[in-house]
Amino acid sequence: GAGVSQSPRYKVAKRGQDVALRCDPISGHVSLFWYQQALGQGPEFLTYFQNEAQLDKSGLPSDRFFAERPEGSVSTLKIQRTQQEDSAVYLCASGSPGQGNTIYFGEGSWLTVV
Amino acid sequence: EDQVTQSPEALRLQEGESSSLNCSYTVSGLRGLFWYRQDPGKGPEFLFTLYSAGEEKEKERLKATLTKKESFLHITAPKPEDSATYLCAVQGVTGFQKLVFGTGTRLLVSP
Numbered sequence: 001g002a003g004v005s006q007s008p009r010y011k012v013a014k015r016g017q018d019v020a021l022r023c024d025p026i027s028g029h030v031s032l033f034w035y036q037q038a039l040g041q042g043p044e045f046l047t048y049f050q051n052e053a054q055l056d057k058s059g060l061p062s063d064r065f066f067a068e069r070p071e072g073s074v075s076t077l078k079i080q081r082t083q084q085e086d087s088a089v090y091l092c093a094s095g096s097p098g099q100g101n102t103i104y105f106g107e108g109s110w111l112t113v114v
Numbered sequence: 115e116d117q118v119t120q121s122p123e124a125l126r127l128q129e130g131e132s133s134s135l136n137c138s139y140t141v142s143g144l145r146g147l148f149w150y151r152q153d154p155g156k157g158p159e160f161l162f163t164l165y166s167a168g169e170e171k172e173k174e175r176l177k178a179t180l181t182k183k184e185s186f187l188h189i190t191a192p193k194p195e196d197s198a199t200y201l202c203a204v205q206g207v208t209g210f211q212k213l214v215f216g217t218g219t220r221l222l223v224s225p
Contacts, residue, residue, distance in 0.1 A: 004157075005172065014162050031211050042118075042201055042215030056210055091157055101211055105157035 002026075006092050012112045013082045021077045023110045025094030033103060034067055034077050035091040043105075045090055049075060058078035082113045116141045116206045119149060120216035127223050129191045129208055135187040137202030147185050149178050150201040158201055161187075192223045 005024040013019050025032050035043035036058050037061075051072035060067070064082075065067040069075040079086055089110050095103040119138045127133055139147065146165050151157035162171045164180040171178050177188040177195065187200055199220045203213040 033212070040217070042203075043213075043218045045212050045214070048210050048212060056212065077216070078141060097211075101205055102148070102160055102163055102212065103213060104160055105150075107155075107157045 003023050003105055004092055004094055006090075006106040006109050008110075010110045012114060017082050017113075018039065018078065018080045019036055019082055019111060020093075021079075021090050021111070022096075023075045023077070023092030023106060025073065025075070025092070026096075026104060028070070029094035029096045029104075031095040031097070031103070032069055032075050033093040033095075034075070035093065035105075037045060037089040037091055037108070038059075039088075044089075056079060082111075087111055087113045093107070105110075116204055116214040118202055118204055118214055120200075120202050120215035120219050122219060123217070124220040125222070127189075129193055129223055129225050130163070130191050132188070132190045134189070135146070135200055135202075135206055136200070137185040137187070137216060137221045138183060139185070139202070140183075141204045141206045141214075143207035145205040145207050145211075147180055148205065149176075149185070149201045150203065152199045152201055152218070161200075172208045175184070191219075194225050197221055197223045 008081045027030040032049040037043045048056040049069040064080045089108040093103045093105045149161040152158045162178040199218040201218045203215040
């Protein structure tokens with residue numbers, strides 16, 4: 001597709017529920033990132049994939065957060081047993097080394113945990 | 115640890131009133147400095163990448179400059195449609211392509 005596509009755009013989850021957020025990167029982009037953005041803050045790094053390999057997961061806040069990209073294209077961020085502090089916008093971004101390291105973001109998935 | 119500090123936190127301008135936004139950074143080795151624009155409810159939209167001190171880039175009313183310690187985003191004769199949050203981020207030589215962001219400057223341009 002022309003841009004990074006994320007779904008769902010909005011998700012309301014009850015505390016304790018599991019959620020899955022999907023990211024479809026720009027076609028051909030080998031790099032894929034997940035960021036978390038709280039209200040009024042800049043995006044915070046969660047994890048990075050190069051193709052299907054998860055090379056950096058240092059930003060994942062707890063073992064309740066899990067990301068995968070099994071075929072090197074679509075990625076899923078899963079949050080288990082959601083808690084209120086997980087409420088945030090989850091941004092997916094993709095890039096390609098051939099494009100000067102520029103990273104392009106999707107519109108985000110807004111998660112509210114009640 | 116790579117860090118980015120943006121100032122001011124918020125800026126209110128009259129239409130046509132030029133100003134600058136500041137981004138101060140510390141990074142182990144700079145691979146690139148990025149400016150993004152973010153509208154409410156949207157993802158960050160790429161504006162510029164700067165790679166080395168002395169570099170400048172322009173797009174319409176925006177001009178980004180870079181020194182070894184900071185970057186400026188100059189806005190010339192802004193219009194109300196320039197109202198948004200402007201985010202600065204650095205990409206270091208370590209940490210793959212990870213971007214470290216500042217908290218942004220919220221710009222409001224009044225007609």
